Amino acid sequence: MSEKNYDLVILGSGPGGYVAAVRAAQLGMKTAIVERDKLGGICLNWGCIPTKALLRSAEVYDLIERAQEFGLKVEKPTYDAAAVVKRSRDVSERLSRGVGFLMKKNKIDVIEGTGALAGEGKIAVDGKDGKQTLTAKNIILATGARARTLPGLEPDGKLVWTYREAMVPEAMPKSLLVIGSGAIGIEFASFYRAFGCEVTVVEVMDRILPVEDEEISKMAARAFKKRGMKIMTGAKVEKLDKQKDSVKATIANAQGKSETIEVERVISAVGIDGNVEDIGLEEAGIKVEKGHVVVDEWLRTGVKGVYAIGDLVGAPWLAHKAMHEGVIAVEHMAGVKGLHPLDTKKVPGCTYSAPQIASVGLTEAQATEQGHKVKVGRFPFTGNGKAIALGEDQGLIKTIFDEKTGELLGAHMIGAEVTELIQGYTVAKNLETTEAELMHTIFPHPTLSEMMHESVLDAYQKALHI
Structure with missing residues (x-):
């Protein structure tokens, strides 16, 4: 059995894993990533990306069916289910190859196979090149999660x-x-x-x-x-x-x-369950609770040199949260100064349905339960020129502030393109922006983003367009 030495070995190449690998390489670490399937993990191959490609096809189909609203004449549209699926798979394949390019660019070794902890600073890999042992100063577990099953409702892959x-x-x-x-x-x-x-x-x-x-x-x-x-x-x-x-x-x-x-x-x-089985957690003494690995604020498992990130460590189960955790873990082990632990209240969530839904921070109920006296602003899509011009005049932007301090506690949206708009409030929360800065910010016209401004104004009885 061969043995290779690294500064960092990452188990899993999903969004958290491959981003952690890139950041480690940037910091000069000799890095390897172990993947049993395709680069990019579930998110890129079977989750975030292909579902958005499918939903884009649905969105275009819906728009074509509404063509008459826009003064256009289109024969009754039809669809090709196989072609819709193929486009989705092609998008995933393209991005998986892109992750492969990033690995080569950053001189990260990609080792195909199934890995597991095998003693202090070691990962045993069983892959197409046979069995080998990787040794590393640090290890990141990024094995992700899988669909949860309920008794009597088990999937069979067909029906x-x-x-x-x-x-x-x-x-x-x-x-x-x-x-x-x-x-x-x-x-x-x-x-x-x-x-x-x-x-x-x-x-x-x-x-x-x-x-x-x-x-x-x-x-x-x-x-x-x-x-x-x-x-x-x-x-x-x-x-x-x-x-x-x-x-x-x-x-x-x-x-x-x-x-x-x-x-x-x-x-x-x-729901989902973390992939905690068969990776040597119990033997290593790593604690697992409710199907997820227990970590501290720096993503440490409690076992020297072993970190865990992403869906494996629990909610929120989001790719961008996993990416951020990957960077935190790598920078912590590298001794980078000025780090901040992840604050889940600053992690945005997006649902790419029709209509879209997006949010960041506390809900109105959560804010009240936590003792805040709140000011709430609302602005409907019906009051926005761009939304009306787009034919997307149904929706709402809601903002929640602490009455005493003006802190933005949360923002919640439903409507067209809100999954893009939410980042404005996410940046505001990260900068600890108050209502005053948001009120003084100039939003371009005509844009959907103007509703973000109006919602803030409405919380303080200053809305201009309702």
């Missing part, structure tokens, strides 16, 4: 799908049940609904998108219902009976009564 099967349908189902209304579930519900699928979403909580501000969740539910989705909240899928080419689902509704629906396919989107 009951996880996100993987949902991204590569051989044909568009005529009817679909989505279990779970987080970002993953709602994005798939939006995609399939755009192509005419009858979609039912079942959520065990009392509202969809339960991590979002309640006002935004309610607006989202109305928008999705208007697009033809059936939404059942406070409900639970009790049983799935698989037929030859369909599934009968028994659902306990909010009133506690059971009802049965039959659909062609089911998507299980009930």
Whole structure:
């Protein structure tokens, strides 16, 4: 068994892993990354990127169907499901190759195989080149997560799908049940609904998108219902009976009564579990709680030289959070001065449904629960010239401030392109901006971003366009 020596070995090449590798290389570390599948991990190959490609196809299809609103004449549009999927896969493949280029550019060794901790400062790899042991001063565990399964609702890859099967349908189902209304579930519900699928979403909580501000969740539910989705909240899928080419689902509704629906396919989107198995955690003495590795504010596991990042260490389960953690871990082990631990209140969240939803910071309820006396501003898309010109006049931007200090506590949005707009408030939070700076900021006209300004003004009874 051969042995190679490194300053840093990273287990997993998802967004957190490959970004950590690049930053380590920039700091002069001899770095290797171990990957058992494709570079880029789940996010790039089976998550963030391919789903956005699918949703872009759905968005374009929806716009074509609305062509008459814009004075355009288009024959009744049709779609090619295989071509839609192929475009999505091509986008992922292109970006995976891009990660490979980054590895070569930064002289990072990519070792194909399955890795596991094998003693202090060691990772054993079983790959296409046989077995080998890598030694390193530091190790980062970035093995990500997988779809959670519930007893009796286990995916089979044919009738009951996880996100993987949902991204590569051989044909568009005529009817679909989505279990779970987080970002993953709602994005798939939006995609399939755009192509005419009858979609039912079942959520065990009392509202969809339960991590979002309640006002935004309610607006989202109305928008999705208007697009033809059936939404059942406070409900639970009790049983799935698989037929030859369909599934009968028994659902306990909010009133506690059971009802049965039959659909062609089911998507299980009930959360994720960290990939903590078979990587040597128990033998190394690394603590695992609720399916995730326990770390401190610097992403240290408690075992000397071993860090963990990304979905493996828990919520929020977001690629950009994993990237940031990768940089923090590398800079901490390198002794970079002036580091700040991750503040999850400054991590934006985005759902690329139709309409889009985005947020950062505290919800109104959370802010109140934490003892803040709040000022809340709202601005509707109906009051914005650019939104009207785009034909996207349905939506809302909501801002929450501490009345005493003017601190921006949270921002919540629903509507066109809000996943791009949210970063303005994220920067503001990171700079500890108050309402005064935001009020004095000039926003270009005509843009959707003007609504961000107006929402701030509205919190202080100074809105100009409502």
